[in-house]
Structures are given as structure tokens and as C-alpha cells.
Amino acid sequence: MAVATIHHLGWTRSYRGVLPEAYLDTISYDACLARWTSALTEGSAVDVFVADAGGRVLGFVAAGPSADPDATAAGEIWDLWVDESARSQGVGGRLLASALDALALRHRAALVWVLAANDRGRAFYAREGAVRDGFSRTTEIAGGQMTDVRYLWDLRARLTGQASKTG
Secondary structure: OHHHHHHHHHHHHHOEOOEOHHHHOOOOHHHHHHHHHHHHHOOOOOEEEEEEEOOEEEEEEEEEEOOOHHHOOOEEEEEEEEOHHHOOOOHHHHHHHHHHHHHHOOOOEEEEEEEOOOHHHHHHHHHOOOEEEEEEEEEEEOOEEEEEEEEEEEOHHHHHHHHHHHO
């Protein structure tokens, strides 16, 4: 399954030299495949949008309700990954816009957690209008720690903006 492949390669290739090798070596394709097979076939509260060209999957985004105790009314971008060959071509921005539009139908705000050391990802979300809210979390992982920082979007104007574009 292409989504599982992009997810697996995203973690295991993009974060080499950033996260401990011992941790990255624990991320298996089979676990990614099981996760996405379950999510896509058993139904869930998470929306998944896929970008493709000529039948080839270029990337995907998964979004749904936030699991953060302080943001239960918000939506959340759970995953956004673009195949290495399709990066810097607008695919991520289009995927993110689709997910934020869908979240705006049910939520007034959306959040995303980004690896603190992921400068490219943090810059991307900032360009796409997200604002860092000061929250961070550190998780113990094999061989070290992983720190994520949280970014937020105010989605209230998103529906108004869509209406003015079409009306």
C-alpha cells in the first residue's frame, strides 16, 4: 500500500541523523501497513486525503479530532507525508488545504505536532499559516528523546474565505 510505504520511508529516511538510529530501526514497514490498512478499511474519525498523479501516490494527509486534553474541541493534522520525489512541488500545501477545509466544517481550530528538529516541517506549517503556541512534549524513545512542538490554525475564517471565493 502506497500510503504505508510513504509513511515508513518518511520516518526512516527523513529523520536519519535527526533521531536515534535505534529508534528508527524499530519502525517497520509491516507496522505501518497494519496501521494504515486498519485505518482505511475499518473506518475511523480520521479523514485521509491522498494526492496522486497518473495513479502514483505522491503523498497523503490524515486529520481528525485532537487527542490533546487542552484542545478537545480542535481538529488535528495527524500525519502529512509527501514522497521524496514530489517534495517542493506544492503537493503538501494542497493536501494540507484539503485537510484544513474538512476540519473547518467541524472545528474552530486545528493543531499539528512537529518534531522540534524538523526545521523544514516547521517552516512549512508556518508558511501555511500555523502559529506556534508554546506547547511542547518530549517522549522517551529507543536511544534518546524526541521533542515535538505544537502549531495552531484558527479555522473560523476558513469557511468565510471559501464562501467569498465561490460566491
